Amino acid sequence: MPELPEVETVCRALAPSLVGNQIRTVVIRHTQLRWPIASKLSELSNEPMVSLQRRAKYLLLQLSQGWLIIHLGMSGTLRLLPAKTAVNKHDHIDLQLACGQLLRFTDPRRFGAWLWCEDPWQHRLLQHLGVEPLSPAFTGTYLAQAAQGQRMAIKPWLMKSNVVVGIGNIYASEALYQAKISPLCLAGELDQSAINRLVDSIRLILAQAIAQGGSTLRDFRQTNGKLGYFTQQHEVYNRKNQPCRYCTTPIVQLRQGQRSTFYCPSCQRGW
DNA sequence: ATCCGAACCTGACGGC
């Protein structure tokens, strides 16, 4: 499920229930995710939870002794459930909470991660991350400077996390469509006005998606996790051969860096 | 330094 808006939605949904609450017991059913699950996790009985925040697509859960770094990978979900909820195939981690609820991590593909550290800001996975796209630091000036001289196509370039974080495969295509920039343009050849449009599009699309995610929050506690994401209206993503909503030209699908890109060849000619 | 492909996994779907 998770691109940045989904992770942000999960963060906002869980924070009120977790912060100030306490882990009672931990059940680990499958220790191997992208990396082995932090062994520390099994020693966290009776740990108070202090804060929950998001950085890029990582969730950072602060406990009294240190931090859990949680990543949902491609297929991970976190749900708050009643304590005795039946266990299904890919339910890898349960945190039984003092409040009586259960925080359950489910991840069929196991690309997710649960790591332990004392200071996440020093962690190797986080310390080279670029700016948050919804922060004031993400400006046209910043992005233009970062793009200078870059020979990579703009779409895969946007998805690298060392300049700006949180732009996944769906929103990369969507943002370029909205900015009327071809995904095939080289990052370094965009002019300032195109870069400015791109920054605005990225901010707008992510903010809208978060707002929509928010509208599905009320369903978050229910057991079928897949809400919100599929209800979203994409302009180009997954719309191969369907008419562009602006000019009716069929949407084209192509591969860039082993990922699917969708775009309108008429609206997105150059930049 | 930079980039591309492979790798980590399971499941869903389409074609034969």
Added chain:
DNA sequence: TGCCGTCAGGTTCGGA
């Protein structure tokens, strides 16, 4: 039905 190939929202890693 069933088998096979392909694809899927992410990210790191190794080798060219």
